[in-house]
Amino acid sequence: MPSDLAPHWALDPAITFLNHGSFGATPRDVLDAQQRWRHRMEAQPVQFLARDLTPLLADARATLGTFVGANPDDLAFVTNATGAVNAVVRSLHFEPGDELLTDDHEYNAVINVLRYVAERDGARVVVARIPFPTLGPVAVADAILGAVTERTRFAVFSHVTSPTALVFPVERLVAALADRGIETLVDGAHAPGMLPLDLDGLGAAWYTGNLHKWVCAPKGAAFLHARRDRQPGIRPNTISHGANATLDGPVPGAAPTRYRAEFDWQGTLDPTPWLTTADSIRMIGGLVKGGWPAVMARNHELTHIARASMADALDLDIAALPPESMLGSMVALPLPSTGPLAMAGAGSSPLDTDPLQQVLLDRFGIEVPIGTWPVPAAEPPDPTRRLIRVSSALYNGPDDVGRLADALRTLAAVR
Numbered sequence: 001m002p003s004d005l006a007p008h009w010a011l012d013p014a015i016t017f018l019n020h021g022s023f024g025a026t027p028r029d030v031l032d033a034q035q036r037w038r039h040r041m042e043a044q045p046v047q048f049l050a051r052d053l054t055p056l057l058a059d060a061r062a063t064l065g066t067f068v069g070a071n072p073d074d075l076a077f078v079t080n081a082t083g084a085v086n087a088v089v090r091s092l093h094f095e096p097g098d099e100l101l102t103d104d105h106e107y108n109a110v111i112n113v114l115r116y117v118a119e120r121d122g123a124r125v126v127v128a129r130i131p132f133p134t135l136g137p138v139a140v141a142d143a144i145l146g147a148v149t150e151r152t153r154f155a156v157f158s159h160v161t162s163p164t165a166l167v168f169p170v171e172r173l174v175a176a177l178a179d180r181g182i183e184t185l186v187d188g189a190h191a192p193g194m195l196p197l198d199l200d201g202l203g204a205a206w207y208t209g210n211l212h213k214w215v216c217a218p219k220g221a222a223f224l225h226a227r228r229d230r231q232p233g234i235r236p237n238t239i240s241h242g243a244n245a246t247l248d249g250p251v252p253g254a255a256p257t258r259y260r261a262e263f264d265w266q267g268t269l270d271p272t273p274w275l276t277t278a279d280s281i282r283m284i285g286g287l288v289k290g291g292w293p294a295v296m297a298r299n300h301e302l303t304h305i306a307r308a309s310m311a312d313a314l315d316l317d318i319a320a321l322p323p324e325s326m327l328g329s330m331v332a333l334p335l336p337s338t339g340p341l342a343m344a345g346a347g348s349s350p351l352d353t354d355p356l357q358q359v360l361l362d363r364f365g366i367e368v369p370i371g372t373w374p375v376p377a378a379e380p381p382d383p384t385r386r387l388i389r390v391s392s393a394l395y396n397g398p399d400d401v402g403r404l405a406d407a408l409r410t411l412a413a414v415r
Contacts, residue, residue: 006396008287008394008395010026018366019369021190021389021391024216030216033280034276037276038272041270041272053271057274074225074231078208079273085109085110087237088185089185092233093121094118099149101147102114102156105161105163105374107161107187107189107350108350109350127374127379134166140168141176144173145177152180152182155182159191160328160330162350163332163372165389167326170186170204185204185208189210192210193284193292196292196296205230206227208223209223211223211280216393218280221280232258236262240262243262284394288394296329299393302397309402312405313404314408331389334386337386341408341411341412356388364407368388368389368404369388371386372385372387
């Protein structure tokens with residue numbers, strides 16, 4: 001039966017929505033909280049933006065810091081994880097021949113940024129090849145570490161991969177790369193709200209996460225965490241007043257670091273998604289008895305059910321799929337390369353709609369993403385595969401994925 005929590009969201013009840021992972025979905029109460037922030041801002045914009053915003057952001061960062069296990073002063077609000085990756089990678093400089101390491105499960109936009117900076121500096125991007133389905137976390141770590149050379153200067157990999165929905169062994173990777181003198185940026189776009197985080201304990205040089213996905217904050221809410229020794233030189237994509245602002249000292253409310261000053265003011269924008277983050281953390285954590293650990297466990301269990309149901313519908317050997325330990329709140333499975341489900345015409349961008357995805361929406365009222373793996377920016381050496389990715393959110397129930405499985409069986413039976 002559908003989740004009894006679904007009425008908290010404004011989603012169209014005529015659509016079975018299994019694509020929380022792409023852009024999230026914000027509950028009504030959180031949208032109401034954002035509107036209250038907007039009313040306050042528009043009632044006196046100068047008071048709000050020029051005088052009140054600094055302490056308000058500090059309060060929001062404090063709540064976020066507790067949630068992700070980080071010192072609030074090491075957190076910077078940004079509009080999305082892609083923007084944070086741009087800020088870090090474009091702030092760094094490399095020598096000709098240096099290598100920037102990533103893997104073929106990484107997000108298309110992130111690899112694009114790496115290629116842009118590599119071309120700018122005469123460096124090169126090295127893409128570690130990790131089979132899918134993969135054998136497990138050890139195989140992932142071995143593949144990435146096996147691609148390290150004496151020219152590797154920097155590494156980027158996901159905490160939870162976007163195209164393949166796998167939880168990577170980031171603790172092992174960060175530590176092993178650090179032992180080799182290589183700093184890492186962890187792309188945690190999907191991790192906040194899906195997995196428990198301890199960013200200070202993780203020790204990555206940089207970590208970015210979206211809050212509009214599993215935390216269910218409004219679009220435009222994300223963060224960058226920078227280890228204190230790696231904050232100097234990291235600049236936001238918009239250089240503004242913080243570049244020459246007074247730091248902590250005789251000026252009340254002044255930022256303690258240049259990093260803090262620059263990211264806290266990135267020009268005139270709508271800061272209400274950032275301020276609403278605290279409302280969202282409280283609201284979502286209050287929907288399930290047991291709080292956020294229970295929210296994460298509930299979504300993981302639903303994903304486990306989805307994997308079994310989808311594997312049956314697609315006639316896949318579940319034993320050959322990635323282990324359950326590598327799943328969070330999403331699961332991706334390969335579609336057949338022949339037969340009725342092998343519809344031709346997939347686009348060249350992750351934003352393109354696969355023909356089967358459109359059929360599922362038009363005929364069955366099901367919204368679920370279908371994409372190619374590896375992504376185009378990974379420049380795969382072999383033919384790509386089409387994967388269908390199912391998300392589990394609090395508004396979903398077992399019947400939702402059951403409808404998808406039935407729809408795929410119906411389409412597969414067409415001759």
